[in-house]
Amino acid sequence: MSLVSGPGRGGGGSSSQSELCTDKHVAYIKSLDTRRDELEYWYTEHLRMNGVYWGLHALHLMNHPEALPRQETVDFILSCQNGDGGFGAAPGHDSHMLYTASAVQMLVMVDAVDDLDKSGRDGKQRVVSFISSLQDRESGVFKGDEWGETDTRFVYTALLALSLLGKLDEVEVDKAISYIQQCENLDGGYGVRPGHESHSGQILTCVAALAIVGRLDLIDKDRLGTWLSERQLESGGLNGRPEKLEDVCYSWWVAASLDIIGRLHWIDRQKLEAFILRCQDPDEGGIADQPGNMVDVFHTHFGIAGLSLLHYPGLQEIDPVYCMPKEITKNWFAR
Numbered sequence: 001m002s003l004v005s006g007p008g009r010g011g012g013g014s015s016s017q018s019e020l021c022t023d024k025h026v027a028y029i030k031s032l033d034t035r036r037d038e039l040e041y042w043y044t045e046h047l048r049m050n051g052v053y054w055g056l057h058a059l060h061l062m063n064h065p066e067a068l069p070r071q072e073t074v075d076f077i078l079s080c081q082n083g084d085g086g087f088g089a090a091p092g093h094d095s096h097m098l099y100t101a102s103a104v105q106m107l108v109m110v111d112a113v114d115d116l117d118k119s120g121r122d123g124k125q126r127v128v129s130f131i132s133s134l135q136d137r138e139s140g141v142f143k144g145d146e147w148g149e150t151d152t153r154f155v156y157t158a159l160l161a162l163s164l165l166g167k168l169d170e171v172e173v174d175k176a177i178s179y180i181q182q183c184e185n186l187d188g189g190y191g192v193r194p195g196h197e198s199h200s201g202q203i204l205t206c207v208a209a210l211a212i213v214g215r216l217d218l219i220d221k222d223r224l225g226t227w228l229s230e231r232q233l234e235s236g237g238l239n240g241r242p243e244k245l246e247d248v249c250y251s252w253w254v255a256a257s258l259d260i261i262g263r264l265h266w267i268d269r270q271k272l273e274a275f276i277l278r279c280q281d282p283d284e285g286g287i288a289d290q291p292g293n294m295v296d297v298f299h300t301h302f303g304i305a306g307l308s309l310l311h312y313p314g315l316q317e318i319d320p321v322y323c324m325p326k327e328i329t330k331n332w333f334a335r
């Protein structure tokens with residue numbers, strides 16, 4: 001289970017760029033796990049859990065969930081759980097909120113949440129305890145790990161994982177909501193902490209967190225939708241902040257935020273779709289951040305997620321709040 005970049009370059013192939021090369025992308029993601037002899041595999045060990053999530057989720061969206069062996073995936077995830085209940089990026093790595101949330105998302109995706117409690121592990125409750133131990137009960141914010149960095153990303157991932165586990169009542173939800181409100185700026189966006197500039201990645205974490213707890217009413221949707229739709233550039237691609245270059249991963253953060261607040265139609269969806277397709281390598285598979293750059297699993301995932309949000313034919317529909325296939329979250333909460 002790995003995360004590596006290359007070998008191909010987006011837009012470097014000779015074939016038509018008007019269609020998603022699904023078979024190539026499936027083969028590309030499968031190949032990542034077989035390149036363990038490469039040095040880069042070991043350099044990226046600190047991202048292993050997220051890498052597996054990006055690959056697995058992209059495969060689900062492309063209707064090839066079986067392309068990564070299920071039991072091996074479950075075994076890998078469980079092997080990353082530590083004594084404190086949290087998950088590290090790889091076996092033996094310190095627990096962190098981001099990897100813990102990715103682990104929970106993946107266990108839901110492969111229907112293995114109950115495996116957390118197998119053979120007396122009591123793993124589910126330990127996950128909940130780990131997450132709730134990272135909340136500052138005064139301000140409502142969450143830390144990423146025991147070392148104390150705070151960030152609206154951790155508020156989102158904490159609420160996401162707890163919501164999937166049905167344990168939101170174990171933390172101070174109202175205080176988390178008011179913390180998010182303090183991060184709102186005059187331009188309608190949200191920053192990493194109160195007083196920090198608006199950034200698309202941070203905006204999605206705040207908007208999705210408010211969606212999870214049913215408080216989208218707190219968002220000035222027209223003001224935020226205006227700022228978000230101004231992220232689309234002439235190329236059709238989206239940037240993360242004013243004056244920055246377009247990048248495929250913002251196809252996810254910007255467009256998912258617009259979708260959640262019901263303003264996705266405020267951008268040119270066809271131009272965005274064409275931009276993402278120009279970033280794929282039609283010969284070797286994989287998607288890059290921009291046309292002509294090296295592909296990697298991170299941008300492959302967010303490119304496909306963006307296309308799914310745009311209802312690209314043949315892809316599973318994505319849930320913009322939980323960043324998982326909509327069918328899976330719908331069935332999960334209907335249990």
Ligand SMILES: [Zn+2]
Binds near residue numbers: 247249250
């Ligand atoms: Zn990017």
